[in-house]
Amino acid sequence: MKLITWNINSVRIRLDHIARVVADEDPDVLCLQEIKCQPAEFPRAAFEDMGLGHLHICGQKGWHGVATASKHPITLLDDRGTCREGQARHAISQIKGLEVHNLYCPAGGDVPDPEVNPKFDHKLDVFARLTQDFGGRPAGEKLVVMGDLNIAPGEHDVWNHKYMLKVVSHTPPEIEAMGRLMASYDFLDMVRHHTPAPEKLFSWWSYRAKDFRASNRGLRLDHVLVSPALADAAQAGRSYTRDDVRGWDKPSDHAPVVAVLDV
DNA sequence: ATGGTTGTTACACAA
Numbered sequence: 424m425k426l427i428t429w430n431i432n433s434v435r436i437r438l439d440h441i442a443r444v445v446a447d448e449d450p451d452v453l454c455l456q457e458i459k460c461q462p463a464e465f466p467r468a469a470f471e472d473m474g475l476g477h478l479h480i481c482g483q484k485g486w487h488g489v490a491t492a493s494k495h496p497i498t499l500l501d502d503r504g505t506c507r508e509g510q511a512r513h514a515i516s517q518i519k520g521l522e523v524h525n526l527y528c529p530a531g532g533d534v535p536d537p538e539v540n541p542k543f544d545h546k547l548d549v550f551a552r553l554t555q556d557f558g559g560r561p562a563g564e565k566l567v568v569m570g571d572l573n574i575a576p577g578e579h580d581v582w583n584h585k586y587m588l589k590v591v592s593h594t595p596p597e598i599e600a601m602g603r604l605m606a607s608y609d610f611l612d613m614v615r616h617h618t619p620a621p622e623k624l625f626s627w628w629s630y631r632a633k634d635f636r637a638s639n640r641g642l643r644l645d646h647v648l649v650s651p652a653l654a655d656a657a658q659a660g661r662s663y664t665r666d667d668v669r670g671w672d673k674p675s676d677h678a679p680v681v682a683v684l685d686v
Numbered sequence: 687a688t689g690g691t692t693g694t695t696a697c698a699c700a701a
Binding site: 485676 | 689690691692693694695699700701
């Protein structure tokens with residue numbers, strides 16, 4: 424079973440890229456973040472044409488928004504109160520016996536201090552809520568938590584560890600929040616499992632670089648986490664980042680991250 | 687140390 428997570432930065436502008444990636448990869452499930460539209464504006468017909476006609480759309484006007492598109496039927500599960508601001512950041516779907524969490528965590532603004540920066544406080548709050556929720560669940564569930572978590576947790580998930588420790592996405596309180604989330608249900612970081620440190624691994628490169636490959640100031644913000652019940656399937660599978668897509672004309676600033684479960 | 691770009695929106699903002 425192949426799953427892809429991709430922060431698309433507007434689903435409507437990026438429809439041609441989506442169709443190309445779907446044609447290349449033939450995923451069972453595609454989790455998109457930052458769709459930047461309301462559910463009524465979502466290009467449903469295009470996804471039906473791609474063979475991903477089963478949709479769980481969680482959208483709002485202008486910003487944020489996530490959508491899960493599947494080849495297989497989806498059961499829409501209830502929101503679990505992840506975002507205290509009521510933003511469209513979390514779609515939970517039951518697909519072929521898996522509970523797929525499509526997540527877009529807050530970026531967190533510029534100042535890494537929850538006392539002076541409400542956006543950073545909100546980011547930490549989202550992680551605290553996820554940690555509490557997963558921590559309270561019975562053991563043995565088949566959970567996949569994937570999306571743009573907006574944290575690069577490891578030293579080799581950033582282009583410059585020492586510099587980035589002061590920059591939101593890689594600060595100590597964020598790395599600790601990510602660690603608590605991982606521990607809450609003993610999640611496996613699937614992509615890192617297949618490409619262990621110290622190999623650098625990025626899924627996002629800023630639009631502001633003239634040549635993202637030349638400067639290669641990337642971050643690994645997009646993740647696929649699996650619960651222990653899926654660890655064997657994840658380890659027997661594979662995962663990779665389609666960083667070539669970041670080099671296409673008018674790309675998203677995030678690359679698609681592909682994860683294949685041997686189920 | 688600074689500024690660089692993009693998308694949606696409305697005359698900035700978030701990323």
